[in-house]
Amino acid sequence: MSVDQERLVxxxxxxxxxxxxxxxxxxxxxxxxCGKNLGKIVxxxxxxxxxxxxxxxxxxxxxALTGDSHVTRGDSLRAGWWEDIVxxxxxxxxxxxxxxxxxxxxxCSGSTGPCSPHPKDGRPYAMxxxxxxxxxxxxxxxxxxxxxxxxxxxxxxxxxxGGMQALEWAVMAGDFVDNVIAIAxxxxxxxxxxxxxxxxxxxxxxxxxxxxxxxxxxxxxxLGLGLARMVGMITYHSHLxxxxxxxxxxxxxxxxxxxxxxxxxDPVFQVEKYLHHQAEKIVKRFDANSYxxxxxxxxxxxxxxxxxxxxxxxxxxKARLLLVGISSDILYPASLIAxxxxxxxxxxxxxHFALLRSPHGHDAFLLxxxxxxxxxEDFMRKGGLM
Amino acid sequence: MSVDQERLVxxxxxxxxxxxxxxxxxxxxxxxxCGKNLGKIVxxxxxxxxxxxxxxxxxxxxxALTGDSHVTRGDSLRAGWWEDIVxxxxxxxxxxxxxxxxxxxxxCSGSTGPCSPHPKDGRPYAMxxxxxxxxxxxxxxxxxxxxxxxxxxxxxxxxxxGGMQALEWAVMAGDFVDNVIAIAxxxxxxxxxxxxxxxxxxxxxxxxxxxxxxxxxxxxxxLGLGLARMVGMITYHSHLxxxxxxxxxxxxxxxxxxxxxxxxxDPVFQVEKYLHHQAEKIVKRFDANSYxxxxxxxxxxxxxxxxxxxxxxxxxxKARLLLVGISSDILYPASLIAxxxxxxxxxxxxxHFALLRSPHGHDAFLLxxxxxxxxxEDFMRKGGLM
Numbered sequence: 001m002s003v004d005q006e007r008l009v010x011x012x013x014x015x016x017x018x019x020x021x022x023x024x025x026x027x028x029x030x031x032x033x034c035g036k037n038l039g040k041i042v043x044x045x046x047x048x049x050x051x052x053x054x055x056x057x058x059x060x061x062x063x064a065l066t067g068d069s070h071v072t073r074g075d076s077l078r079a080g081w082w083e084d085i086v087x088x089x090x091x092x093x094x095x096x097x098x099x100x101x102x103x104x105x106x107x108c109s110g111s112t113g114p115c116s117p118h119p120k121d122g123r124p125y126a127m128x129x130x131x132x133x134x135x136x137x138x139x140x141x142x143x144x145x146x147x148x149x150x151x152x153x154x155x156x157x158x159x160x161x162g163g164m165q166a167l168e169w170a171v172m173a174g175d176f177v178d179n180v181i182a183i184a185x186x187x188x189x190x191x192x193x194x195x196x197x198x199x200x201x202x203x204x205x206x207x208x209x210x211x212x213x214x215x216x217x218x219x220x221x222x223l224g225l226g227l228a229r230m231v232g233m234i235t236y237h238s239h240l241x242x243x244x245x246x247x248x249x250x251x252x253x254x255x256x257x258x259x260x261x262x263x264x265x266d267p268v269f270q271v272e273k274y275l276h277h278q279a280e281k282i283v284k285r286f287d288a289n290s291y292x293x294x295x296x297x298x299x300x301x302x303x304x305x306x307x308x309x310x311x312x313x314x315x316x317x318k319a320r321l322l323l324v325g326i327s328s329d330i331l332y333p334a335s336l337i338a339x340x341x342x343x344x345x346x347x348x349x350x351x352h353f354a355l356l357r358s359p360h361g362h363d364a365f366l367l368x369x370x371x372x373x374x375x376x377e378d379f380m381r382k383g384g385l386m
Numbered sequence: 387m388s389v390d391q392e393r394l395v396x397x398x399x400x401x402x403x404x405x406x407x408x409x410x411x412x413x414x415x416x417x418x419x420c421g422k423n424l425g426k427i428v429x430x431x432x433x434x435x436x437x438x439x440x441x442x443x444x445x446x447x448x449x450a451l452t453g454d455s456h457v458t459r460g461d462s463l464r465a466g467w468w469e470d471i472v473x474x475x476x477x478x479x480x481x482x483x484x485x486x487x488x489x490x491x492x493x494c495s496g497s498t499g500p501c502s503p504h505p506k507d508g509r510p511y512a513m514x515x516x517x518x519x520x521x522x523x524x525x526x527x528x529x530x531x532x533x534x535x536x537x538x539x540x541x542x543x544x545x546x547x548g549g550m551q552a553l554e555w556a557v558m559a560g561d562f563v564d565n566v567i568a569i570a571x572x573x574x575x576x577x578x579x580x581x582x583x584x585x586x587x588x589x590x591x592x593x594x595x596x597x598x599x600x601x602x603x604x605x606x607x608x609l610g611l612g613l614a615r616m617v618g619m620i621t622y623h624s625h626l627x628x629x630x631x632x633x634x635x636x637x638x639x640x641x642x643x644x645x646x647x648x649x650x651x652d653p654v655f656q657v658e659k660y661l662h663h664q665a666e667k668i669v670k671r672f673d674a675n676s677y678x679x680x681x682x683x684x685x686x687x688x689x690x691x692x693x694x695x696x697x698x699x700x701x702x703x704k705a706r707l708l709l710v711g712i713s714s715d716i717l718y719p720a721s722l723i724a725x726x727x728x729x730x731x732x733x734x735x736x737x738h739f740a741l742l743r744s745p746h747g748h749d750a751f752l753l754x755x756x757x758x759x760x761x762x763e764d765f766m767r768k769g770g771l772m
Contacts, residue, residue, distance in 0.1 A: 191628035191657045195620045198658045202613050208594050227588050231617065234581045239719055242577035248688060269685065271577045272584045299655065302634060330716065333625055 030139055033300075036130040039119060043144045044110020045102035048074045048086070049094035051150070058150045059092060060141060061101040062158030062165035064366075065232070065294055066286050068109035071101040084369035091376040093386075097154065104165075105140040106132040106294055108287035114213070115287050126289055127213035134161070134301045138168045142176075152176060154385065157376070159183035159324075159365040160332075161294065164301045171303050174318035179383055181376060183324040183356075183365045186332050187310050187340045188302035193331055196235055197295040200228035204288045213289050225288040226279025233278045238328035238361035246271035310340075311347055320350045322379045324365070324372075327355055331362040352379060416525055419686075422516040425505060429530045430496020431488035434460045434472070435480035437536070444536045445478060446527060447487040448544030448551035450752075451618070451680055452672050454495035457487040470755035477762040479772075483540065490551075491526040492518040492680055494673035500599070501673050512675055513599035520547070520687045524554045528562075538562060540771065543762070545569035545710075545751040546718075547680065550687050557689050560704035565769055567762060569710040569742075569751045572718050573696050573726045574688035579717055582621055583681040586614035590674045599675050611674040612665025619664045624714035624747035632657035696726075697733055706736045708765045710751070710758075713741055717748040738765060 031037050046069040051058060061071045063081065072080035072087045072094065086092045086099055103111040106129070114129040145153070156169040156177050163185025170180040186193075207224025209215055234242075249270040267273040304310035323341045325334030334355055344351035354375040358364035365372050380386040417423050432455040437444060447457045449467065458466035458473045458480065472478045472485055489497040492515070500515040531539070542555040542563050549571025556566040572579075593610025595601055620628075635656040653659040690696035709727045711720030720741055730737035740761040744750035751758055766772040 188634060190625065191632045191634070191655075192620060192623070192625045194634075194655050195616075195628060195657050195661055198653070198655075198661060199613065199616050199620065202609075202616070203589060203592070206589070206592050206609050206613060223588075223592055227585065227592060230581075230585050230588070234578060234585065237578070239576065239578045239716075242581060246577045248574060248577070248580075267584070268682075269577075269580050269584075271581050275581055275584060296654075330625075 030136075030143060032130055032136050033133040034131050038112060038130065041105065041112040041140065042110065042116065043102050043105070043112070043140055045069050045100060045144055046071070046074065047148075048072055048099040048101075049097055051098040051148075055149065055151055056154065057097050058145070058153050059097045059099045059155045059157070060145065060153050060169070061086060061092070061099060062137075062141070062156065062162035062169075063101065063104065064158070064160040064162050065298070066229075066282065066291075067162065068107070069101045069103045071099065081366065085373055085376065091373040091380065092155070092157065098150075100145065100148065100150070102141055102144050104137045104161075104294065106137070106290060106297060108290040111140070113287070114289035114293055115217075124289075127292075129289070129293060131300075132293060132297050134164045134168050134297055135172065137165055137297070138172055141165070141169075142173065153178065155179040155181065155380075156319075157181035157183070158185075160185060160362065161298055164189075164298065167303055168301075170317045170319045170321055171307070171313050174316055177319045179322075179379075179385065180317075180319045181322045181324065181379065183372075184326050184329055184332050184337070184362055186336050187313070187343070188304060189299050190332070190336065193235075194299045196231060196331070197299055200231050200295055201292050203227040203231065204292060207288075210288060213292075215288070220283065221288045222283040223279075225283050225286065225291060226276075228288075228291060229279050229282040229286075230275040233275060235331045236361055236363040238330055238359060240328060240359045241361050242271060244359060246274060310343060314344045314349055315347045317344065317349045320352070320383055322352045322354065322375075324354050324356055324375055326360075326362060326364045327357045328359050328364065329362045352382075354379070416522070416529060418516055418522045419519040420517050424498060424516065427491065427498040427526065428496065428502065429488050429491070429498070429526055431455050431486060431530055432457070432460065433534075434458055434485040434487075435483055437484040437534075441535065441537055442540065443483050444531070444539050445483045445485045445541045445543070446531065446539050446555070447472060447478070447485060448523075448527070448542065448548035448555075449487065449490065450544070450546035450548050451684070452615075452668065452677075453548065454493070455487045455489045457485065467752065471759060471762065477759040477766065478541070478543065484536075486531065486534065486536070488527055488530050490523045490547075490680070492523070492676060492683060494676040497526070499673070500675035500679055501603075510675075513678075515675070515679060517686075518679060518683050520550045520554050520683055521558065523551055523683070524558055527551070527555075528559065539564065541565045541567065541766075542705075543567035543569075544571075546571060546748065547684055549710075550575075550684065553689055554687075556703045556705045556707055557693070557699050560702055563705045565708070565765075565771065566703075566705045567708045567710065567765065569758075570712050570715055570718050570723070570748055572722050573699070573729070574690060575685050576718070576722065579621075580685045582617060582717070583685050586617050586681055587678050589613040589617065590678060593674075596674060599678075601674070606669065607674045608669040609665075611669050611672065611677060612662075614674075614677060615665050615668040615672075616661040619661060621717045622747055622749040624716055624745060626714060626745045627747050628657060630745060632660065696729060700730045700735055701733045703730065703735045706738075706769055708738045708740065708761075710740050710742055710761055712746075712748060712750045713743045714745050714750065715748045738768075740765070 070080045071082045088095050103109040106113045114125050118125045156166045158166045163182035166180050166182040204224040207221035210221040303313040307313040325337035341353035358368040360367045456466045457468045474481050489495040492499045500511050504511045542552045544552045549568035552566050552568040590610040593607035596607035689699040693699040711723035727739035744754040746753045
């Protein structure tokens with residue numbers, strides 16, 4: 001198998017290109033789940049296409065853990081992280097729909113998060129930032145849409161952490177959303193995923209440069225965040241996808257035979273070199289404290305909490321719902337998603353399920369864009385959205 | 387499901403009980419794969435049962451990554467790591483067989499490894515220790531058996547890294563071994579497993595206490611080794627086993643609701659508490675540099691290397707061979723083991739395959755001892771070993 005390198009990591013454009021994005025600054029009535037109120041927040045967002053005069057064509061796209069508002073290139077030169085799904089003539093067609101994508105609350109790509117200045121002293125919040133939840137992200141997104149004059153969403157779509165937001169949209173804003181697509185996202189974070197997230201947080205905290213969160217941007221916990229990303233990347237692949245891509249191939253130029261080239265940090269196998277490359281890339285574009293907060297938000301995710309459990313939450317859904325499982329996903333196995341689908345059906349939700357057949361694991365929704373497009377288009381067509 | 391805590395971690399007896407073990411010190415002709423010669427080495431081992439006068443009842447058990455020579459309790463009070471499989475009246479019956487189990491070369495439970503004194507200066511080898519391979523471990527085991535006067539093995543058995551050794555025994559010592567049981571071990575280390583191992587090594591190296599390997603026993607890289615163990619433990623479980631055991635259960639005493647209890651290191655979820663507990667346990671009984679060397683030995687494992695590939699290696703096997711896959715193993719999926727079995731069959735090996743059906747993942751060979759016993763007993767019976 002040959003996978004094009006650029007396509008395999010579409011969201012990881014580390015080049016510093018000026019991105020057109022707008023900010024909404026306001027003092028919203030945004031009471032967080034933890035009980036605190038952040039006061040003034042900034043939401044960085046981008047829009048693509050034109051809002052219809054009757055406001056009937058708005059679509060919200062929610063990004064995954066290390067994503068941002070740049071879902072597609074739009075007028076900019078930089079490719080977006082879902083370029084092949086969202087754009088002119090794509091499954092989510094920006095000639096027809098007004099697409100909004102914002103950076104999540106707690107993120108580090110323009111929206112208020114741990115890097116933002118604390119109103120009291122102007123220093124970064126760092127670990128003083130209050131814990132946030134997926135529901136808080138959705139509240140911030142809702143606020144943004146209100147400011148943009150959007151009164152109804154034709155569609156909310158997202159994968160992974162974006163899929164969690166999509167599910168919360170379905171539950172929290174039953175009358176506001178017509179269609180929801182949640183890809184590779186469970187109804188509640190699972191044990192193993194919590195375990196991986198905890199390992200990643202500890203990797204960051206183990207780096208002496210983390211300094212309890214008080215690092216300067218010039219001296220960030222690069223090794224710790226890089227190590228966290230390495231763990232994450234394994235969970236986004238599958239056994240098969242790694243085997244197909246790297247096998248036991250060694251880094252060229254090393255001595256042959258069984259001898260280990262040493263411990264000094266030179267990777268022996270190509271798969272190690274790949275992980276280190278991913279580590280180097282993430283530290284150029286992502287903030288370590290944000291990584292801690294967003295992974296914790298995922299752990300706290302459970303649509304059933306405070307709503308009479310999973311079925312109680314699903315009963316509140318009025319939107320047409322598409323759940324997509326990925327056949328080789330080791331982080332959120334397709335069986336988990338199928339199980340959520342059956343539960344949704346059992347309480348009368350207009351729920352649909354699709355299996356994205358791919359060897360590429362969790363990240364297949366970003367990588368295998370052809371079958372991903374077909375699944376989305378099928379759902380759109382049947383719902384009169386195309 | 388209820389799993390008894392003690393049974394779930396049978397090899398992790400951290401109590402400092404005096405273990406009867408013998409040492410063999412010698413200056414063997416043990417040329418390592420890397421080309422170096424360690425000179426004098428110590429092999430810590432234990433034996434159980436009596437060697438028959440004609441030497442026809444010797445069995446070798448090989449341990450996994452963090453195991454040791456204490457496979458069963460024998461005369462000691464401390465339970466062994468495979469207590470329910472090896473012992474009087476067990477599947478591998480110590481009333482009938484003379485069972486030998488040694489700590490691997492490069493280990494830290496008595497045998498020569500990175501903690502051992504370097505002959506030149508008496509300080510620990512630390513990272514000056516030469517890289518070792520699974521084949522080197524087998525050579526050291528062979529040497530031990532020679533010193534013990536054992537000229538033939540009725541059986542070699544092991545799981546995980548122990549299964550890798552068993553496979554190497556089958557290939558390297560075709561005339562010496564009658565039967566081989568390799569459990570949850572592939573014919574060559576796979577990409578994803580290399581990736582996890584690299585992450586674990588980097589966790590150790592990220593700990594400032596590691597000091598390029600020059601830590602003192604009192605100031606070892608506890609957090610780094612602990613973090614490595616946390617990663618390892620996830621891969622030894624399965625999605626299902628973690629979900630069954632921990633679900634989304636929270637640590638008692640924390641505030642209710644969605645608020646995060648803070649970053650100060652208090653786990654929020656029981657699964658996190660479990661992982662931290664495992665981290666605290668490993669640092670009491672295992673050496674960080676050893677962890678680095680042994681995981682690298684696993685990465686370098688490929689029975690086909692230098693032997694004309696996998697089929698070339700399998701052709702050298704004369705022993706009767708049982709390969710066991712575990713249905714929920716995420717580290718070495720059962721399909722991988724079944725594939726190795728088919729290859730072995732295709733070149734005429736007297737190969738057998740058994741699927742251990744268990745939700746407990748890779749560690750099921752240590753945990754689900756009843757079906758594990760049945761599989762081993764079946765193989766023993768059909769081979770006239772019972």
